[in-house]
Amino acid sequence: MTAQTIDGKAVAQQLRADVARRAALLAAAGHQPGLAVVLVGDDPASQVYVRNKVKACEENGLFSLLDRLPADVTEDALLARIAELNTDARIDGILVQLPLPAHIDSHKVLEAIAPDKDVDGFHVANAGALMTGKPLFRPCTPYGVMKLLEAYRVPLAGAEAVVIGRSNIVGKPMALLLLEAGATVTICHSKTRDLIAHTQRADIVVAAVGRAKMLKGEMLKPGAVVIDVGINRDENGKLCGDVDFDSVVNVASAATPVPGGVGPMTITMLLVNTLEAAERKRPSPQA
Numbered sequence: 301m302t303a304q305t306i307d308g309k310a311v312a313q314q315l316r317a318d319v320a321r322r323a324a325l326l327a328a329a330g331h332q333p334g335l336a337v338v339l340v341g342d343d344p345a346s347q348v349y350v351r352n353k354v355k356a357c358e359e360n361g362l363f364s365l366l367d368r369l370p371a372d373v374t375e376d377a378l379l380a381r382i383a384e385l386n387t388d389a390r391i392d393g394i395l396v397q398l399p400l401p402a403h404i405d406s407h408k409v410l411e412a413i414a415p416d417k418d419v420d421g422f423h424v425a426n427a428g429a430l431m432t433g434k435p436l437f438r439p440c441t442p443y444g445v446m447k448l449l450e451a452y453r454v455p456l457a458g459a460e461a462v463v464i465g466r467s468n469i470v471g472k473p474m475a476l477l478l479l480e481a482g483a484t485v486t487i488c489h490s491k492t493r494d495l496i497a498h499t500q501r502a503d504i505v506v507a508a509v510g511r512a513k514m515l516k517g518e519m520l521k522p523g524a525v526v527i528d529v530g531i532n533r534d535e536n537g538k539l540c541g542d543v544d545f546d547s548v549v550n551v552a553s554a555a556t557p558v559p560g561g562v563g564p565m566t567i568t569m570l571l572v573n574t575l576e577a578a579e580r581k582r583p584s585p586q587a
C-alpha cells in the first residue's frame with residue numbers, strides 16, 4: 301500500500317476562494333474584514349509565517365495591519381498596543397505571533413486580546429467555549445486538520461484517534477475537536493509509556509510534538525491516516541515534520557506532507573476565523 305498524499309495546498313485553495321467571495325460581499329456592504337498581526341522580535345520562522353498571513357489576507361480581500369515590535373519591547377507597551385487594537389473598528393481579528401521573548405508573559409498577552417477578536421482561539425474564554433462544545437473561534441491548526449479530514453472523507457465517529465503532543469495551541473484543542481466529531485481520543489506526550497502500543501491501534505494519528513521524523517511506519521496500524529503538524533529542520537537544514545514520511549507512506553492509507561499539508565491550512569483557517577468575526581458583526585446580504 302502507498303499512502304495517498306493529503307494535499308493541504310489544494311484544500312486551502314478551495315477554502316480561500318470562498319473566503320474571497322464572502323470578503324468581497326462584506327467590502328461591498330461597507331466593511332472589509334480586517335486582521336491585525338503583531339510580531340515581536342525577529343525570529344526567522346515567525347517572520348515567514350507572518351508574511352504568509354499578511355500575503356494571504358491581501359490575496360483574498362481582507363485588510364491586514366502588521367505591527368512589528370522590537371524584541372526588547374516592554375510587556376506594558378505590548379499590552380497597550382493590544383488595547384488599541386481591541387477598540388479599532390477596522391479590526392475584526394487580532395493575533396500575536398508566538399513564541400514571544402522570555403521577558404514577556406505570553407498568558408497575560410493572550411488574555412489581553414478581546415475574546416471576540418481572538419481569531420487564534422487562545423483566550424481562556426475561547427478555550428473554555430471549545431471545551432464545552434460551543435466554540436467562538438477554533439484554533440487555526442486543529443481547525444485546519446479537521447477540514448483536511450473532512451475533505452478526504454476520513455470517518456471520525458467511533459474512530460480511534462491518537463494525538464501526540466499536548467500543547468495549548470495544537471494538541472489539546474485538536475483532541476477536543478476530534479472528540480466533538482465522535483472519535484475516541486488518546487493524548488500521548490513526553491511522559492507516555494509505550495507510545496507504540498497507542499499509535500499501533502489508531503485509525504488516525506496526529507503528530508504535534510516538534511521532534512523531526514519521530515513517527516515511523518512500524519509505529520502504525522496498516523491503513524492509518526497520518527496528520528503531520530510538525531515544523532522542524534532535518535540534519536541538512538531541510539524543512540521536515542514530526543513524521544518520517546518515507547517510512548510512513550508504505551503503511552498509512554493517507555498522510556499529510558511537510559511542507560504542503562497542515563501549514564497552508566493554518567493560514568487559511570485564520571482567514572476563515574477573521575471573516576466570520578466580521579460577518580458576525582455585519583451579516584452580508586447574500587452570504
Ligand SMILES: Nc1nc2c(c(=O)[nH]1)N[C@@H](CN(C=O)c1ccc(C(=O)N[C@@H](CCC(=O)O)C(=O)O)cc1)CN2
Pocket residue numbers: 348349350352395396397398399420440441469531539558559560561562563564566567
Ligand atoms: N499566534 C500564533 N502563533 C503561532 C501559531 C498560531 O497558530 N498562532 N502557529 C505556529 C506557526 N504557524 C502559524 O503562525 C504556522 C506554521 C507553518 C505555516 C506554513 O505555512 N508552513 C508551510 C511551510 C512554511 C515554510 O516554508 O517554513 C507548510 O507547512 O507548507 C503556517 C503557519 C506557531 N506560532
